[in-house]
Amino acid sequence: MIPFDYQRAEDAAGAVAAVAADPDARFLGGGTNLVDHMKLGVAAPHRLVDVTRIGLDDVAELPGGGVRIGAGVRNSDLAAHPLVRGRYPALSRALLSGASGQLRNAATTGGNLMQRTRCVYFEDVTTPCNKRAPGTGCSALEGPFTRYHAILGASEHCAATHPSDMAVALNALDAEVRVLGPGGERTIPLDEFHRLPGDAPDRDTVLEHGELITAVELPAPAGAARSTYRKVRDRASYAFALVSVAAVLDLDGGGAVRDVRIALGGVAHKPWRARAAEDALRGGAPGEERIAAAATAAVAAARPLPGNAFKVDLVRATLGSVLRELAAGPAQEPAEPADPADSTENAVEGEGR
Amino acid sequence: MEADVTLRVDGTTRVVRVDTRTTLLDALREKLDATAPKKGCDHGQCGACTVLLNGRRVNACLTFAVAQDGAEVVTAAGLGADGAPHRVQRAFLDNDGFQCGYCTPGQVCSAVGMLEEAAAGWPSAATGDVAAEPVLDDAEIRERMSGNLCRCGAYVNIVAAVREAAADSAGNTGNTDSADSVTSEAAPAGGAEVR
Ligand SMILES: Cc1cc2nc3c(=O)[nH]c(=O)nc-3n(C[C@H](O)[C@H](O)[C@H](O)COP(=O)(O)OP(=O)(O)OC[C@H]3O[C@@H](n4cnc5c(N)ncnc54)[C@H](O)[C@@H]3O)c2cc1C
Ligand code: FES
Ligand code: FES
Numbered sequence: 001m002i003p004f005d006y007q008r009a010e011d012a013a014g015a016v017a018a019v020a021a022d023p024d025a026r027f028l029g030g031g032t033n034l035v036d037h038m039k040l041g042v043a044a045p046h047r048l049v050d051v052t053r054i055g056l057d058d059v060a061e062l063p064g065g066g067v068r069i070g071a072g073v074r075n076s077d078l079a080a081h082p083l084v085r086g087r088y089p090a091l092s093r094a095l096l097s098g099a100s101g102q103l104r105n106a107a108t109t110g111g112n113l114m115q116r117t118r119c120v121y122f123e124d125v126t127t128p129c130n131k132r133a134p135g136t137g138c139s140a141l142e143g144p145f146t147r148y149h150a151i152l153g154a155s156e157h158c159a160a161t162h163p164s165d166m167a168v169a170l171n172a173l174d175a176e177v178r179v180l181g182p183g184g185e186r187t188i189p190l191d192e193f194h195r196l197p198g199d200a201p202d203r204d205t206v207l208e209h210g211e212l213i214t215a216v217e218l219p220a221p222a223g224a225a226r227s228t229y230r231k232v233r234d235r236a237s238y239a240f241a242l243v244s245v246a247a248v249l250d251l252d253g254g255g256a257v258r259d260v261r262i263a264l265g266g267v268a269h270k271p272w273r274a275r276a277a278e279d280a281l282r283g284g285a286p287g288e289e290r291i292a293a294a295a296t297a298a299v300a301a302a303r304p305l306p307g308n309a310f311k312v313d314l315v316r317a318t319l320g321s322v323l324r325e326l327a328a329g330p331a332q333e334p335a336e337p338a339d340p341a342d343s344t345e346n347a348v349e350g351e352g353r
Numbered sequence: 354m355e356a357d358v359t360l361r362v363d364g365t366t367r368v369v370r371v372d373t374r375t376t377l378l379d380a381l382r383e384k385l386d387a388t389a390p391k392k393g394c395d396h397g398q399c400g401a402c403t404v405l406l407n408g409r410r411v412n413a414c415l416t417f418a419v420a421q422d423g424a425e426v427v428t429a430a431g432l433g434a435d436g437a438p439h440r441v442q443r444a445f446l447d448n449d450g451f452q453c454g455y456c457t458p459g460q461v462c463s464a465v466g467m468l469e470e471a472a473a474g475w476p477s478a479a480t481g482d483v484a485a486e487p488v489l490d491d492a493e494i495r496e497r498m499s500g501n502l503c504r505c506g507a508y509v510n511i512v513a514a515v516r517e518a519a520a521d522s523a524g525n526t527g528n529t530d531s532a533d534s535v536t537s538e539a540a541p542a543g544g545a546e547v548r
Contacts, residue, residue, distance in 0.1 A: 001374045003354050003372070003373065003374065004354065004373055004374070005354055005373065006354070006356065006373045006417065006419045006420065028417075028420065030415075030416070031415055031416045031417065031420060032397055032412070032415045035376065035415045035416065035417060036396050036397060036415060038374075039395065039396070048373075048417075048420075050420055052420075076409075076470070076475070079475070079476065079483075080470075080473070080474070080475040080476065085476060085483045085484045086484050089482075089483050089484060092476060092483040093478070093483060096476060096477055096478040096480075096483070097478045099397075099500070100397075100400065100499055100500020100501075101410060101463065101466070101467055101470065101477075101497055101498075101499075101500050102397075102400060102403055102410045102411050102412045102463065102466075102500045103397055103411075103412060103415075103500065105409045105410060105411050105466075106411045106412070106415065106416065236495075236496075236499075237478065237495070237496050237499035238499040238500055
C-alpha cells in the first residue's frame with residue numbers, strides 16, 4: 001500500500017473541497033470496500049477524506065410520507081429503522097441479505113452505492129481488466145470464472161456486475177441520490193446513477209471526482225403496495241448474489257396491477273430495471289400467464305457468457321416466485337405521516353461510530 | 354505518514370503512533386499487544402478479527418487505526434472480569450464451542466454484539482416479517498453469526514453456546530453480574546425500537 005494522508009472532514013462542503021482539490025484523494029466511509037482495495041492494490045489514493053463525522057447520519061421522514069436517508073447512515077441502522085422496516089421492507093431485506101452483521105455495522109449508505117464490482121479479475125491486479133486498468137482487456141469475457149458476471153447490458157469491454165443488494169431495492173423503490181459537488185447540489189434518479197460499461201467500464205457511476213453523496217430519498221410507498229427482496233446465492237448467508245430480485249407491486253381494489261416496479265441484481269453492471277417485465281404485468285390481475293410473460297420478458301435481451309447461462313433460468317424462476325408471493329400476500333403498512341415526536345426519537349444518531 | 358491515535362482498549366487508554374496504513378487490527382496486535390483479535394483473511398471475509406468498536410461488532414481488519422482515533426475498543430480479552438468469564442465466554446466453554454480456538458475471540462465478540470442487536474429488536478435476513486419483533490431461534494442465530502467462519506467446523510456447538518448465552522441474558526435483565534459490565538455500556542446506538 002502506498003503512503004497516504006488522512007483527514008477527518010468536519011462538514012460536507014469541507015469534504016467536497018478537500019477531494020475536489022486533489023485528483024488522488026478519495027472519500028472514506030466505513031472503509032469496508034476501500035480499505036480492502038487499498039490492500040489489494042486496486043486503489044491507491046494519496047489522501048483519504050473521512051466523511052463519517054459530517055452529520056449525515058439521520059433517517060428522517062419527509063413531508064408527504066417519503067424518507068430521507070443520510071449518506072453516513074450505517075447499513076445495519078438503516079435495515080433496523082422502524083420507518084424502513086414498516087414501509088420499505090424490500091430495502092430492509094436487501095440490506096440484511098448483504099455482507100455480515102459486522103460489515104453492516106461499518107458500511108455506510110454512500111459507500112454501499114459506490115462499492116465496486118466483486119469480479120475476480122478486477123480484484124486480481126495480475127490479470128487484464130478494463131475497469132481497473134483501461135485498455136488491458138476483459139479477462140471475464142474469456143472466462144472461466146463467470147458465475148458472478150453479467151447476462152444483461154455487458155459490452156465487449158466489460159462483463160462485471162454491480163454487487164450491491166441495497167441499490168437493487170433502492171432502484172425498485174424509485175429512490176433518488178442527492179449529491180453535493182464543487183459546483184453545487186444535484187439529484188440523480190437511482191436508475192441513472194450507475195452506468196452500463198460501454199467503452200468506459202472504469203466509470204461505475206455518473207459521479208464526477210469530488211462529488212459527495214449526501215443522502216438518498218425514497219418517495220412515499222403507494223397505499224396498497226407490497227414489496228420484497230429475494231437473493232439467490234451459493235451459500236445461505238454472507239455471499240454475494242448470483243441473482244436477486246426487488247419488486248414492488250400495487251394492486252387496485254379489483255386485484256388488477258395498478259403499479260409494478262422490478263429491479264434485478266447480479267445480472268448487470270448496474271441494478272437492472274426490468275421495464276419489459278413491468279409492462280408485461282400491467283393491465284390486469286397478476287395471474288400465472290402474466291407472471292410467466294413478465295419472467296420471460298425480463299431476460300429476453302440476455303446474452304450470457306460461457307459458464308453463466310444458468311442465470312437466465314435463475315432470473316426467470318426467481319422473478320416468477322417473487323411475483324407469485326407478492327400477488328398472494330397482504331399489503332403492507334400504509335405511509336401515515338408519523339407523529340413528529342416519534343420521528344425524532346427514531347432518527348439514527350451517528351455519534352461516535 | 355504517521356499519526357498519534359488514542360484508543361481505549363479493554364478499559365485502558367492507550368496512545369500509539371501509527372503509520373496511516375495501519376489497520377485497527379494491526380495496531381491492536383502489533384503495537385498494543387492486544388492479541389485476542391486474530392487475523393484470518395485480512396479482507397472482511399472470516400470474522401476472526403471481530404472486536405466491539407464503540408459497542409458495535411466490526412471487522413478490525415477493514416478500518417484504519419487513524420480513522421478510529423478516540424474510539425473505545427473491547428476485545429475478547431476485555432470481556433468478563435478477573436477470572437470470571439463473561440456469560441458468552443462461559444457458554445462457549447460449557448458447550449465446547451470451539452476446537453483449535455483461532456476463530457473463538459472473534460466468535461465471542463460477535464456473539465456479544467449480536468445479542469445486543471437482537472435485544473434492541475433488530476431484524477435479520479432470517480426474520481420472516483422484518484417489521485415484527487424477531488425471535489432468536491437457531492435459524493436466527495446461524496444467520497446473525499454468519500460473519501464468523503470456523504475452519505474447525507465447531508458450528509453446532511457454537512450455536513448451542515450462543516443459544517444458552519441468549520437464554521441467560523433474557524432471564525437476567527437485572528444484569529448484576531459484574532462480568533457483563535463491559536457490554537452493558539455497549540448497546541448499539543441504532544435506530545431500532547427497543548420494545
Ligand atoms: C466479505 C464481504 C462481503 C460482502 N457482501 C456483500 C453483499 O452480500 N452484498 C452487498 O451489497 N455488499 C456486500 N459487501 C460490500 C459492502 O456492502 C460494502 O463494502 C459497503 O457497503 C461499502 O460501504 P463503506 O461505507 O464501507 O464504503 P467505503 O469502503 O468507505 O467506500 C467505498 C467507496 O465509496 C466512496 N464513498 C464513500 N462514501 C461516499 C459518499 N458519501 N459519497 C461519495 N463516495 C463515497 C469511497 O470513496 C469508496 O470509493 C461485502 C463486503 C465484504 C468485505
Ligand atoms: S481477518 Fe478480518 S475478517 Fe478475516
Ligand atoms: S475453533 Fe478452529 S477455527 Fe473455529
